[in-house]
Amino acid sequence: MTEFAGIRRDALHAERAAREAVSPRRRFENLLDRHESRLRRVAYGMLGDAHRVDDVLQEAFLKAYRSLPDRFDNERAEAAWLYRIVHRCCLDELRGRRRRREVAGVIELLAVDDDKDASLVVAGALAQLSERSRAVILLVDLIGLDYDTTALVLRIPRGTVASRLNVARGQLRKALG
């Protein structure tokens, strides 16, 4: 039994470096600074309800903060991890909405606002797509993630991303008239 062998070195190294350390909170803030605006667009596109975006994002960010890994292999892994959490939270929200039999606010707005607001028109068109189609078109065409990262986010094969995207583009074109 090696007594107390490696720990002292580890502890001392960490102690020295820790004095100049950045807290996990600051690390996470930095992550949000880089991704929040795009995550916000994805969440809005998925939910179609501007009033729920903040709450769903906050829930997702809390979950992400709690499970923030020590490190990411690369930027793709970081993005995939964060987008996946937000995507899952959006799906949870949509499921809850179905249980409560609620209607997305944007659809009601469209009925009275006609097509004056382009953003609302797009949100309304997206609401006509399936959740799967919406997710893939938002991640690839709106946010600009590549197929591989999108596949990681949605946990589907790369080929499925391509085929879903093809279907989604057709559906959106039709919905936008």
Next chain:
Amino acid sequence: MSVELEDLVAPPPRERFREELWERAQLQDRRVARRWRLVAIAAMVIAGGALGTAGVLAFSSGDNAAGATTYDRTLSCPMAIQGGVPIARLSAHARYSFFNNGQNFSMVAFTGVLDKNGQGYAGLGAVRASYGFAMPSLCTAAKAVPLRPSGLKLYDVYTNGQAGLGGMDNGAQCFVGARATMRVHANIGRNDTPVSGQLALWTGKKLHPVAFVQWTPKRVAVYLSDDCHVQ
């Protein structure tokens, strides 16, 4: 009007969005800490009962997990002088990570008694074969001291992600006598890595407790006497 996907504009975040986020995170932390305190009280009651009735069996039975063993040793060691008086430095923290100069660092959960230069006397940490005494040949065998706070005040409880004592500071500096008695009790899991344990520091001719740490890799409870100061 030609409308495209790029026209989708997300609503701006409401005022205080980030502040609310961190307030919710802190609220969750407090709830978890409250739960832990209740669990700790329950565990101490159970442990007290077990020690009272089962005596030494409590230590010799070890962990129930496959391949698990128990390490338990008490030694009396000469303490290094710092500023004219013997000082023991206590380090205690759970696992946490930090980012520095473009690199992420992960700090292992650890508790130990060190001297002013960071030379270890005794401790345990969540690393393979890292438990026990650093310089057992300089120490002498001593009668076991209790594995409980023994009247010491709870100083703090650290969980994952918190720097704790000795992580972001110099730890707790405790005045001790020329010799101090330290007991390390560790439940060793697979790969010879501690999964939980206690560290007790006593000193004086009539031994009295100075510090006690209840340690797991995810949660560390620290009890200190008035002879300890945190810088």
